[in-house]
Amino acid sequence: MAGIEATVPARARRPADLIGRILENPHALGVLMVTPAVLILAIFLAYPFGLGVWLGFTNATIGQAGHFVGLGNFRYLLGDSVFRLAVLNTILYAASAVVCKLLLGMLLALLVNREFRGKRIVRAIMLLPWIVPTSLSALVFYWIYDPTFSVITWALRRIGLAHGFINYLGDPNLARASLIAANIWRGIPFFAIGLLAGLQTVSTTLYEAAEIDGAGPWQKFWFVTWPLLLPLTVVVTVFSTIMTVGDFQLIWIITRGGPANATHLFGTLAYQRAIQGGFIGEGAAISAFVLPVLVGAVLVSFHYLRRE
């Protein structure tokens, strides 16, 4: 306390000039202090958000503002087999990856929540897949999925489980599975560390009470851990769902949406159509399909925020 008091001039004057008065008024000072953040978010987030929705209803191309075409882009997209496949891909990708990440992340969180030697270092290194740039780990996966020099194929051949070569990214279903695996790898640490934080707040007396009542490990998890962890689980899952549906870099680096447009998500297809193809309006309409997911996620998180 003494140190803090010493740093503040004991008899600081209350400034009487106009600027001084503004800086003392909580409303004026508050507005002043949030202005830089609000300006940046308004220009580079809110405005493009609105502009994006508007562009989805236009036939804008690169270099041309375009004009309003109503639901034209959306009608066209619904009849476009590549887009329809992208919708199915997104559902498959997000659903399977999020469920696996949740299950495996929970399992990992439960494992490292125990007391053991090297606990700190294990908790630190398990976060690495989430820390390093995803584009760079995507390159490693691209290399691991190489049709000729894949280390997985090499290992499978070595132990006699495979004989020929496996073209991981050449077959649509295999390519989807490979991408989902890479996404799960990257996302497990996020779930694990988030859920671990929740696990640490669960009082051990609850487990002791459950044990006295004769609960086994599975019952302790199901009747004590799970209900207490549910709100945090929902937050982590909602957040991860948005990020997975909005994924771009893993897909773009590993398959570019291929083979033959079989692994596109909304983001990669929108990039291909708008930035590479120049059809801004159509690309914006594709991006807009992420919005329902976003709105759903916002409603879920508000529901849980309000309950707390």
Place this chain on the structure above:
Amino acid sequence: MRRSALTTALTFTLPLGTFLGLLLFPFYWMLVTAVRPNKELYNLSLNQLWTLHPTWQHFQKLLFATHFAPWLGNTMVIAVGATTVALSCSVLAAYAVQRLRFRGSGVLGVAIFLSYLVPPVILFIPLARIINELGLWDRPAALILTYPTFLIPFATWLLMGYFRSIPAELEDCARVDGATRIQVLRHITLPLALPGILSALIFSFTLSWNEYLYALVFLSSTGAKTIPVGLATELITGDVFQWGPLMAGALLGSVPVALIYSFFVEHYVAGLTGALKE
């Protein structure tokens, strides 16, 4: 209750070991490939999991025959710039929303939380047009100004939690002693919120360092790119894959964030879980 060694091995050591093995294998693979000479790299009869004659040739090629050095510089400038912009804005905004309780601060707090959820895939197409109209195409400023759109919501949200944990009585005492609001912020609140600011700082830096989509869209010339984009677009040329230099680049591009992370693990975890729990 004593557990047998076998039970522990089956329910703990084995699953945890499997997890760590799978989570760390890609890094091992990155390292082993980066130092493996081409003769060994493309010879399947050799043991793929080990490099017999480690070499620096891929690193040399990466550093002297590609644009890796300028990419590294660009990435650094952009990450530092975006972090500086985002943190200055976030510290002020978080303090104002959390402590000053001005008219509309509640609504603003919720709005910032909501903007945290908007994924870049929704924004990159209209943003490309805005960047173009502002004349920022192919310039670091394009990213220094757009990265804060996902850094500010995150950092503000995180800092609001930290400011909330600082007792208001400390500020009141200083006010009674005659300190202005700015003095209170500078001399009392900011020093106490330093751990939170550090968390926000390293998080923002890492997120900027790792960003891919905006960098891919807004930068086009080879020399202007960042590491994540440059490696994936310039070193994969047609059917000729330069796996050695690619993995060397992936390794070098990961090292800065991994280093920062290793020094500040606790802040990192606190930042991540703090943002989740708020």
